[in-house]
Amino acid sequence: MSGSSLHDDPEFAALKAEFLASLAERRQGLADCGDFWLTPAFDPRPFIAVAHKLAGSAGSYGFDSLSRISGWIDRVARAAVEDPLFAGRIHALSRWPEWRALLDEIMLETISTGRDPVDYESDPRATRLKAEDESLSTKS
Amino acid sequence: MKRVLVAEDEEHIAKLITFKLAKEGFDVICARDGQEALNLLAKDSCALVILDLMMPVMDGSEALKRIRSDGAYAATPVLILSAKGGQKEETAVLALGANRFLRKPFDPSELARVVKEMTA
Numbered sequence: 001m002s003g004s005s006l007h008d009d010p011e012f013a014a015l016k017a018e019f020l021a022s023l024a025e026r027r028q029g030l031a032d033c034g035d036f037w038l039t040p041a042f043d044p045r046p047f048i049a050v051a052h053k054l055a056g057s058a059g060s061y062g063f064d065s066l067s068r069i070s071g072w073i074d075r076v077a078r079a080a081v082e083d084p085l086f087a088g089r090i091h092a093l094s095r096w097p098e099w100r101a102l103l104d105e106i107m108l109e110t111i112s113t114g115r116d117p118v119d120y121e122s123d124p125r126a127t128r129l130k131a132e133d134e135s136l137s138t139k140s
Numbered sequence: 141m142k143r144v145l146v147a148e149d150e151e152h153i154a155k156l157i158t159f160k161l162a163k164e165g166f167d168v169i170c171a172r173d174g175q176e177a178l179n180l181l182a183k184d185s186c187a188l189v190i191l192d193l194m195m196p197v198m199d200g201s202e203a204l205k206r207i208r209s210d211g212a213y214a215a216t217p218v219l220i221l222s223a224k225g226g227q228k229e230e231t232a233v234l235a236l237g238a239n240r241f242l243r244k245p246f247d248p249s250e251l252a253r254v255v256k257e258m259t260a
Contacts, residue, residue: 006160006248015159019152052194053150056223059245060156067245071223137226 007062019061020114023107026050030104044081044096048074051103063116069106072129073099079136098125142187142259143167147177147203148221149195153244157190157221160248161255172196174203181213187259191238193222193229201233208237217258221246 006012033047051074059067077099083089102125109117120126144166148154158168169184171177175198177189189207191200200220208214220233223244230241240254 011159015152015155018155022152052223056244057150057152057156060153060248064245074223 016061019057020111023111026054027104027107027111030100030107033100044077044093047096047100047103048077048081051077054103054107058110063110065116065118065121066106066110069117069120069126069129070103072126072133073103075136076129076132099129102126102129141165141167143169143184144188144190144255144259145169145171145177145180145184145186146190147171147174147195147200148190148192149173150192153192153221156248157251160252164252164256166255166259174198174200174206177203178206181207181216185213186216188217188219188255190219190221190255193220193224193233201236204233204236204238219254219258221251 029046029050033043051070055067055071055074057067058064058070077096080089080093080095102120102123106117106120109120121130142165144161146154146157146168148157148170149172154170154172158170161168169180169186171180173195174191177191178198181189191203193200195203200222204218204220207216207218217239218237220230220238220241221244222229222241233241240258242251242254
């Protein structure tokens with residue numbers, strides 16, 4: 001989903017640079033969520049919002065892997081917090097720090113290199129998320 | 141110049157849509173949520189409305205319902221552009237009166253093609 005016909009356009013390059021710069025702010029948003037998912041004050045919504053927005057925007061700027069992985073996190077995390085079974089929610093949310101770390105790492109990689117973090121699609125955390133996302137799709 | 145109203149809370153998506161559609165000769169106005177989109181629509185007639193689904197204040201589904209229930213602009217074509225892109229969501233918004241559904245991430249050139257088709 002690349003917008004590849006735009007890649008030679010200087011205006012598009014400027015927009016892409018702005019998008020890349022926004023990743024630092026998004027990382028800060030994740031940091032503000034914290035890892036303390038067992039505390040009453042824990043609010044997963046900002047984290048899910050970061051993943052959801054990245055899923056939609058990153059691929060539109062040509063960062064397809066960043067978009068895909070963010071989409072898996074968005075859907076799996078959303079399903080976890082909406083799980084009607086308390087035990088299901090607790091089991092899923094125990095993996096919250098892992099999801100947050102993965103999303104943070106792939107944003108940092110993208111900021112550092114300016115390129116799509118393709119290698120992260122084979123990261124075991126990402127492949128697990130992908131399988132869970134596929135499982136959710138089958139159920140719905 | 142045909143005017144397109146874009147309701148989108150992700151700034152970088154709104155900028156990309158504006159950039160691409162402006163290059164194709166459209167006048168693009170942007171809202172950050174569904175309520176702001178309705179306010180703009182009440183002031184200016186538009187050839188097309190592009191709605192995100194998940195937005196603060198008023199989401200895209202609610203904005204779509206209100207557009208379709210207001211005689212002043214009920215006939216305005218609506219394109220839903222969403223990362224919440226399951227078949228269930230698509231069926232639901234088409235039932236509410238959306239004309240087309242595109243999933244994010246999107247190819248800007250494909251979006252421009254669809255917008256031209258819908259405003260022809």
